[in-house]
Amino acid sequence: MDPMPSPHEATEHLRLIRQTIERSQQHSTLSGISGVAAGVIVLIAAVVAEGVIGDPSQPGRQGVFVGLWFTTLLAAGLVDFVITKIRAMRVGKSPLSGLGRSWLRAVAPGLLCGLIVSLMYYHQPERFGDAIYGLWMLSYAMSLLAIGQLSAPAVSVLGWSFLAAAVWTLLGPQGVPVGPRGLLAVTFGGFHIVYGIARGIRDGW
Numbered sequence: 116m117d118p119m120p121s122p123h124e125a126t127e128h129l130r131l132i133r134q135t136i137e138r139s140q141q142h143s144t145l146s147g148i149s150g151v152a153a154g155v156i157v158l159i160a161a162v163v164a165e166g167v168i169g170d171p172s173q174p175g176r177q178g179v180f181v182g183l184w185f186t187t188l189l190a191a192g193l194v195d196f197v198i199t200k201i202r203a204m205r206v207g208k209s210p211l212s213g214l215g216r217s218w219l220r221a222v223a224p225g226l227l228c229g230l231i232v233s234l235m236y237y238h239q240p241e242r243f244g245d246a247i248y249g250l251w252m253l254s255y256a257m258s259l260l261a262i263g264q265l266s267a268p269a270v271s272v273l274g275w276s277f278l279a280a281a282v283w284t285l286l287g288p289q290g291v292p293v294g295p296r297g298l299l300a301v302t303f304g305g306f307h308i309v310y311g312i313a314r315g316i317r318d319g320w
Contacts, residue, residue, distance in 0.1 A: 147315020149198040153191040154307030160187040161300035172240050181237045184251075218262050225258030248295040249284030252277050252302055273310050277302055 164171075164183055171180035232250045236243045243250070259274030280302045284295050293301065 146198050146202045147311045147313070147318065149195040150307050150311020150314060152194045152198065152311070154304045154309075154311060156187060156191045156194065157307065158300055158304035160184065161296070161304060165296065172244060177237050177240050181233050185233065217265055221261035221265060222258040225254045225256070225261060228257065229254035245295040246285055248299045249281045251299070252281035252284060255303070256281055269310065269314065273306060276306055280306075 160183060164180065168176055168180050168183065171177060229251055232243075232247065232254060236247045240247075256274050256277035259270055259277060263271030263274050280298055284298050
């Protein structure tokens with residue numbers, strides 16, 4: 116007969132069981148539509164940035180450029196939250212469970228880095244140039260890889276994809292057909308759409 120577990124072991128087992136249940140609940144509240152919607156919002160912003168702003172390194176354009184992408188981030192985040200909340204209500208679960216709050220704590224450092232980089236670019240655009248795009252990808256990759264430890268493996272795959280794109284943008288050869296501005300649209304727009312479609316097919320819309 117197996118020995119009885121100690122109180123500490125029993126508490127640890129209960130914690131792991133509770134964490135597993137919360138993780139399964141969090142997965143069921145995620146929607147593929149939110150990923151697709153976020154990607155479409157980014158693609159629209161990329162078209163606006165290219166057509167209206169053009170080269171953001173030109174004098175007087177940094178404020179509009181940073182403001183556009185900050186608004187895009189807020190819009191995509193709001194849409195994601197609303198869609199996730201609707202799905203959570205439909206399945207009788209909460210998007211702000213203990214694991215959900217852990218997600219927020221995990222994603223915060225990467226997003227904060229992105230905000231700091233954006234403010235620095237606004238004040239000294241000549242120091243960054245096109246590297247701002249790669250730094251944004253890098254900051255977002257940090258957030259995705261952090262929450263990937265608490266979520267489905269697909270989130271980690273998305274994080275590593277952003278990290279690879281960031282390295283290519285920052286260290287890759289110059290003069291390639293798809294420049295840094297194009298890669299921003301491909302990653303934040305295209306990657307999210309592909310991720311959203313894959314999640315929708317697998318876990319439901």
